[in-house]
Amino acid sequence: MLHSWLAFLIYGFFALAIPASMMVMSFVFATRPDRRTRARTIPFESGVSKGPPDQRSFTISFYLTAMLFIVFDIEIVFLYPLAVILHQLAWFGFVEFFFFIVILAVAYVYIWRKGALEWR
Amino acid sequence: MISTPHVDWFALSPTLALLGAGAVALLGAVLVPRRARRPFGATVCAFGFVGAIAAAALVYGFSADAHGVIGAAIQRDRLGALAEMIIAGAGFLAVWTSATEPMPDDHIAEYYALLAWAGAGMAFLTTASTLMTLFLGLEWFSISLYILCAIDVDLVGSLEAGLKYLIVGGFGSAMLLFGSALVYGATGALRFGEIAHAVAAQHLSHDALLVAGLALVIGGLGFKASAAPFHMWTPDVYEGAPTPVTAFMSAATKTAALVLTLRVLVTAFPQEARLWTLAIAVIACASLAVGNLAALVQRGVKRMLAYSSISHAGFMLIAIAANNALGGRALLYYLVPYSAMSIGSFAVVAARERELNAPVTVENLAGFGWERPLLGISLSVFMLGFAGFPLTGGFVGKFYVFAAAYRHGWTWLVIVGVAATAVSLYYYLGVVRALFMRPSAELQLAPVAGGSPPSERLLQTAVTGALVVTVGSFFAVQPLIEGAKHAAGVLF
């Protein structure tokens, strides 16, 4: 019984420990402990605070880059099943994946030459 | 050791030809000098479609025995090959139609790339033989079409059309996906043949999961085929999208969606035939009613043609509902003249649109037939063909559809179809009347440029091609029906 839950317990421990340590350490190791404590108590992700009150809008480049990131990032899901049985698939897997990469490369060349990767 | 499937590249060749053409056109968009992009993209795209027609013809010739390839993910048979030929033919005409479309130069090569990819997705879809390849093929061409609808950012309503199509189309796809998941849950199979097998072996034909899944799958496909009550996006999107895109969508999307509907229903759900034939018949009646009645009151020609396309989806669904060999034959035959008439009439609308620089209504078609006889006569022939007059393929198509429904024992469906045809005469003949029978005093609008209208050889070629197919399919009934018979013979 305990054995089947052990993995989950370990997972839960890390899930709690990592954010907790981040919050604790941001208090312990902060260089200026007296100022801006309130900003450190609000939920945050990747260190981006909620921003100044005058909600400045992001530039178009931000959205463009974010969208390109989503599309290319999600292609990683096809790598996982391939990685599991890479050796068993041998040349078949190589050829299939080469085909996949060629398609991605065409898209990459397009967005690169189109100038979508330059931050304006 | 995992047994890897054998990849039959030959069976995939029509799809690959279009995929490759799209890739070359896309690279051309950034590597070819700006001024050469339009001819480059159009040429590559046209060659892609010609290559796809040739490849599909070869596949048709060498696939007398139908069999699943690539782990039975797709089916290599004459049904798929014939549908691929129709789709690629429609795409080829669409390339000619777009040749003179005033589109901004910085998107033009992408436009042709997406056109080729949409064709590739449709070609792939018609051969799909699992629920997974079905969904992937559907989304493949849908996503290309969403962008195509929105590509002309200078055109009022183009972006809106794209976003609206995306939302409604995405809703339809999600329905189809959830339905697929339910069918998978009930049967434990994704391949069409295995689903039918599991249903027969485990006596699942009244299983709630399976029936609910089937209903959702039919609904999802109904969105793509723009059949009522899943049609509400059609008039807005057809009106807002650039006209050549509308032409391609109305012909090729219907071909892909309806052929696939026939394939999935017949091969995966033979035990539920009583259920789905009735459901499809009801959807067909709804489409005929909604399409024809709404078309009566439209003034904009593009909207009118959109509703007309809904009603033709109804006619073709009658053929599917018949669930017999004659019905399959009727569907595949009907698609040929329908695609040609649809592309041809939208091409003429595009020409008039450019001339007036305004949306085309029935009023401002007045006198167009005398100004430009070739386009005027062609549009009249297309309208008569839609209405089902003899000497056009539309007549034979309707005849076969009704014969199929009659053989299934559904006389009431034949009566509904005939009544719908009678109603449709009013608005189809209204266009012909506007073209030729208005006194010249009623000519309100002159071409914006003044003088003689621009000569658009490429567009006229497309219209002539569509005209030849429309009339030719009436005189070449025998070989076409023979081909359709071989294709439908795969299923029945």
Place this chain on the structure above:
Amino acid sequence: MNGPDAVWYLCLAAFLFCTGALGVLIRRSPLIVLLSLEIMLNGSNLALIAFARQHGREDGQIFALAVMAVAASEVVVGLGLIVAMARRRLDLDVDKLRTLRG
């Protein structure tokens, strides 16, 4: 088998699907509508994976992976259109996109 029966997963999947469908139908902001579309697709994914587990087959899982990639592409196209519309300062309200005469 450990854990709850596939029926519970199906209930959750159906709930997600209906939530998403309702969101598409009644919300007006195109961003929320795209979000709801994703919820619909993810509900379907959950059902696929649960059934794959129930039947002891892998093809449902592969299907779900492919759906993820497709869903991302679809949403990116949607976001792209919304950004393009925002640049043109069009009204971001799906009901105002066009008078629905259909």
